[in-house]
Amino acid sequence: MKIVVTVKVVPEEIKIDKETGRVVRENVKSIFNPLDLLAAEEGRKLKEEFGGELIAVSMAPLKENELLSTLFKYGFDRVILLTDRAFAGSDTIATAFVLSSAIKKLIPDYDLILQGDYSLDGATGQLGGEMAALLDIPFVSQASSVKMDKSLQIERSREESIEGYTLKLPALVSVRRGINNGITVNLFSLMDGxxxxxxxxxxxxxxxxxxxxxxxxxxxxxxxxIQVELPSSAELIKDNGAKHLMDFLEKAGVI
Ligand SMILES: Cc1cc2nc3c(=O)[nH]c(=O)nc-3n(C[C@H](O)[C@H](O)[C@H](O)COP(=O)(O)OP(=O)(O)OC[C@H]3O[C@@H](n4cnc5c(N)ncnc54)[C@H](O)[C@@H]3O)c2cc1C
Structure with a gap:
């Protein structure tokens, strides 16, 4: 089974440049988008059960090569970095085009694409739908469980129900928070990587x-x-929280 995980490199802290309106990426530590590491863990489990290859694909500046190379220690067999000045300034559809075209060209026999529901910085949640449309494959978002039987079985937990989906491969699935506890370093992969x-x-x-x-x-x-300024005055209540809250609501005329 060839499992592709799209992994976005994001700034650890989100700051917006007031002049340009862009996310500040200079002098900010880069990390992997946390939900993508949950997707990676689902991919690792499927590979462990069915064999095959786990492949990471990321579109990022060349300098992120070093961070991306640490993905091997989680059990990735291949890590692919797509980088070019011509990709800079891409919005979601242009990003989806680069990622899906690269997957088509470099991993034509892929079975499954996994990703996070949304990124920490852009957070549009549009990539999954756009990539699936460009690749003409089925897509399920907000997966709370990913299992493989004769076909792919996906669950989506809703507040009062669980939806079940059966998908034909190749397919794209994006995962939600809480699907697992994250991927851990594997000693063998650490050495092999x-x-x-x-x-x-x-x-x-x-x-x-x-x-x-x-x-x-x-x-x-x-x-x-527009950056919303949060009120800087906050009161820390340590004891008698319920009484303080009642007094506050009473004073505010709510009760
Ligand atoms: C209108 C607009 C204009 C933009 N202009 C610029 C710009 O000028 N310069 C700029 O740097 N950025 C720009 N961005 C941000 C850039 O387009 C986004 O980073 C990119 O489109 C992904 O969107 P997202 O983070 O919202 O993805 P989401 O849909 O929230 O992400 C879902 C998943 O897609 C995957 N994914 C997303 N991006 C990547 C990636 N690069 N590599 C691998 N996997 C990925 C991840 O697995 C992620 O979990 C712009 C965004 C928008 C909406």
Whole structure:
């Protein structure tokens, strides 16, 4: 089974540049999008049960090569970095185009794509639907369980019910928070991973049309970002919380 996990590199702390309205990425520590590591754990479990390959694909600046190389210690067999100045400024549809075209070209016999429901920074949650549409494969979001039988069995826990889906492969599934406790380092993979390196592809190899990628391939543009200032005065209540709350609500005329 060939399982692809899309892994986004995100800033550990989200700060917006007031001038440009963009997320500040300079001098901020990069981390893996936490939900993608949950998706990776689902992929690792499926690989353990059925064999095959676990492959990470990320579109990120070249400098993230070092962070991405740490994915091997979680049991990834291949880590693919898509990087090119031509990809810069991509909105969600242009990002989805780069990722899905690269998967089609580099892993044509993939069975399953796993990803987080949303990223920590952009957090649009649009990538799954867009990639599935571009690849013409079924898609289920907010998965709370991923199992493989004769076909792929997905569960989505709702507040008062559980929805079950049966999908034909290849398919794309995005996972929700709480699906598992995260992926852990495997000692064998840690040793084995030292011999492996990240595969880097630019648009020279991918040959994607310029009008579909980067700024020219983007159909949306962020015009303005307004940062909401949170009130700085907060009262820390240590004891008698219920009484304080009642007094506060009474004073405010709510009760
Ligand atoms: C209108 C608009 C304009 C933008 N302009 C710019 C810009 O000029 N410059 C810029 O740097 N960014 C820009 N962005 C942000 C960039 O487009 C997003 O990072 C990207 O589209 C992914 O969107 P998301 O993070 O909301 O994905 P979501 O749909 O929230 O993410 C879902 C999943 O998709 C996967 N995924 C998402 N992005 C990647 C990735 N790069 N590699 C691997 N997997 C991934 C992950 O598995 C993630 O869990 C823009 C976004 C928007 C909405």
């Amino acid at each position: 030292r011999k492996k390196s990240v595969e880097i592809y630019t648009n020279k190899e991918l040959k994607l049309p310029e009008e579909r990628i980067g700024k020219s391939g983007s159909k949306t543009e962020v015009i303005n970002v």
